Amino acid sequence: EAGVAQSPRYKIIEKRQSVAFWCNPISGHATLYWYQQILGQGPKLLIQFQNNGVVDDSQLPKDRFSAERLKGVDSTLKIQPAKLEDSAVYLCASSLTGDREQFFGPGTRLTVL
Amino acid sequence: GENVEQHPSTLSVQEGDSAVIKCTYSDSASNYFPWYKQELGKRPQLIIDIRSNVGEKKDQRIAVTLNKTAKHFSLHITETQPEDSAVYFCAASSNDYKLSFGAGTTVTVRA
Numbered sequence: 001e002a003g004v005a006q007s008p009r010y011k012i013i014e015k016r017q018s019v020a021f022w023c024n025p026i027s028g029h030a031t032l033y034w035y036q037q038i039l040g041q042g043p044k045l046l047i048q049f050q051n052n053g054v055v056d057d058s059q060l061p062k063d064r065f066s067a068e069r070l071k072g073v074d075s076t077l078k079i080q081p082a083k084l085e086d087s088a089v090y091l092c093a094s095s096l097t098g099d100r101e102q103f104f105g106p107g108t109r110l111t112v113l
Numbered sequence: 114g115e116n117v118e119q120h121p122s123t124l125s126v127q128e129g130d131s132a133v134i135k136c137t138y139s140d141s142a143s144n145y146f147p148w149y150k151q152e153l154g155k156r157p158q159l160i161i162d163i164r165s166n167v168g169e170k171k172d173q174r175i176a177v178t179l180n181k182t183a184k185h186f187s188l189h190i191t192e193t194q195p196e197d198s199a200v201y202f203c204a205a206s207s208n209d210y211k212l213s214f215g216a217g218t219t220v221t222v223r224a
Contacts, residue, residue: 004156031210042119042202042214043157056211091156095210100145100164102212104156 002026004105006092012111018080021108025073025094031055033102034067034077035091043091049075050097082112115140117205119215127223132190134218136203139184143205146179146186147212151200160201161188193222 005024013019025032030051035043046065048055051072060067064083069075079086089109093102116139126132138146147162163170163177163186170177174193179186190197200219204212 033212040216042117042204042216043212044214045211048211056209100147100162100206100210101159102147104149104158106156 004092004094004103006090006105006108008108009106010109010111012113013082014113015084016081018078019082019110020076020078021090021092021110023075023077023092023105025075025092026103028096029094029103030072030097031095032069032075033093033095034075035093037089037091037107039088046077079110082110084112086110087112115143115205115207115211115213117203117213117215119203119218121218122216123219123221125221125223126193128193128195130193132188132193132197132220132222134188134201134203134220135185136187136205136215137183137185138205138213140205140207141184142207144208145206145210146177147204148175148177148188149202149204149214151202151217153199157202190220193220195222195224198222 032049034046037043046060047057049069067077089107091107092105095102119136144165149157150160151157176189200217203215
């Protein structure tokens, strides 16, 4: 079974620039999550999708972050404009509907200079 | 929201000894408690989980215990091996399935 795929793996940008991350969940997983993991901390949930609908985005900084999952499969997370404090690893995870276990992708390491 | 605290932040053990990591949670509605292992530069991977209707669960050298009354749960690794060296995260969720993670414990197994 193929795992959760993410790209790019690394990204370096300057503050105030824009950046986008892509996630392809495990086939058949209707639930998709985006997490932000700052160095030395645990992952923090940003947004949760069920198919193409948002279940929870209460911790997403909506003034600069946006995410979509238009066809209920792949998802993109965008930051515009980026700030220094956005430097982190952005993890995507997916799960089967009604299943507790979340499978994580390798993450995208973002460095904002 | 849920607040999960994890201790210790670092743990160094001699190969063959046991390692114990403890977590506390704040939301009494939490009913699912997974543990993830994250090796350097790699994705978090689920190693064991426990639900609130169970007090203890074992899988080979790994065990997790849950005390719902005290709102804490622990990970026990016995007969530690060098490949157990990693960062371990505890997490908690309720019926909304949203995971709240602890800050992580860096475990180093000394040969």
